[in-house]
Amino acid sequence: MTASDKHGDGAQASYVFRVRFRLEPGPPEVSVEPDSFETVLYREADRPGSDGWLFFRDNLWRGDLGDQAHFRELTEEALDVPVTAVSFRELQTDEAYLEDLKEAIAADLDLFNADGVSKVLLKYLGSSIRVE
Incomplete structure (x- = not known):
């Protein structure tokens, strides 16, 4: 489902995060190099007023993550890899x-x-809003 499908009216938005994660091969005879990577994670923003729309209030503060450790855990669950930074x-x-x-x-x-x-908007998102 695209963001425009989700919102129905064509309105769309995504929260953007920089994520650093690592690979941890299971068998001792397997190794990887490099073992850590960076990527960009996009999370669709829920329609204002719907369940989940307060994501920014609950997770952000002045344009940064309010609780780094908690959000890193959530990101690990979403990506199913060990996350070292988000x-x-x-x-x-x-x-x-x-x-x-x-x-x-x-x-x-x-x-x-x-x-x-x-x-x-300033309190939670800082100056981190990009209108396309």
């Missing part, structure tokens, strides 16, 4: 999704302990 890069979005996000935030500012939408 960092948030940006929210890639289109105008439609960003407008939906702003409207959902404005509808319930108490969820964010803030007095404005722009303050919420």
